[in-house]
Amino acid sequence: MKEQASRAVPDKPLEIHLGYWLRLVSNHVSGSFASALQVRQLSVAEWVALNHIERRADITAANLADAMHMTRGAISKIVDKLARKQCIVRVSSPRDNRAQLLSLTPSGKRTLPRLRAMADDNDEHFFGRLDTAERIELRRLLQKLADVHAIDTVPVD
Amino acid sequence: MKEQASRAVPDKPLEIHLGYWLRLVSNHVSGSFASALQVRQLSVAEWVALNHIERRADITAANLADAMHMTRGAISKIVDKLARKQCIVRVSSPRDNRAQLLSLTPSGKRTLPRLRAMADDNDEHFFGRLDTAERIELRRLLQKLADVHAIDTVPVD
């Protein structure tokens, strides 16, 4: 009598789901990076926004929202904070008075390399224990998942 | 003159970080599951709490907080919601009048299998496109990361 598997609690804990492990590790990595950024008075979302603005100067808030998979409402607040911190400036688009073009201030441009170093360190700290092959494989698997589920549906135009 | 790599924007986008992909995919998986749970009027956190309570009946709120890596304040609210939804009951511990023992109601026990099926479906939907070897490898890598960084520091007693 195999310990009556019928009425017993099904032995299918949360840990059997890959999603569980993904969330566990992901939250930890992001949380650690958030702590690191905190000494610079920045949030992860703000860091991501700065990156997008750096890569594509004069991006509009709506495009930024698409690129970051966030709502325009949330972006509005983030942009507001970054502007208050003198990291970016908002300029009305000459061809559309509704839109505002976002770009880095000199101060913003100067701080980005340091932030990037922190991001590199954080990534290295977490994934450094994997050897090169493992890191490549992890990246491949994650990209495959993103690809298969069209998570990279980022119009950004 | 290699397009002056000095002053140019360093070509190190967010996507080079494994943490970026981890967060991207993880958020998507969790978000999808959250949507699925929504039709049952449950949040992901509530689902996780139900699982822990099922696995360890008469767990205290403090232990649940440890197990879920959340603060007692947050757990207090989650437990409150689950109690209001008649999924669990709170009973004062006979040996410690501060502590309250949490356990599933019959209704809670009945709904858990359906929730588990939803979780299984969600996981299968997202990771089903990976073949068996890939899924095993992904699990191994994530567990290795959790292990190396002691993310599983779950006292739970």
Next chain:
DNA sequence: GACATCATGTTTCCATGGAAACCATCATGG
């Protein structure tokens, strides 16, 4: 036994982000 210390659970306050309503500005069709 009295008091300091600690643990449990709740509450309050804060920050974040989505949903939806809103206003201003384009764009299009009549």
Next chain:
DNA sequence: CCATGATGGTTTCCATGGAAACATGATGTC
């Protein structure tokens, strides 16, 4: 030209979760 709709950005409201203060009960020390 103007009415209608679409779009960009802001605001308000809501839900979630952490931080910290709090009240209550347990524990330890003297």
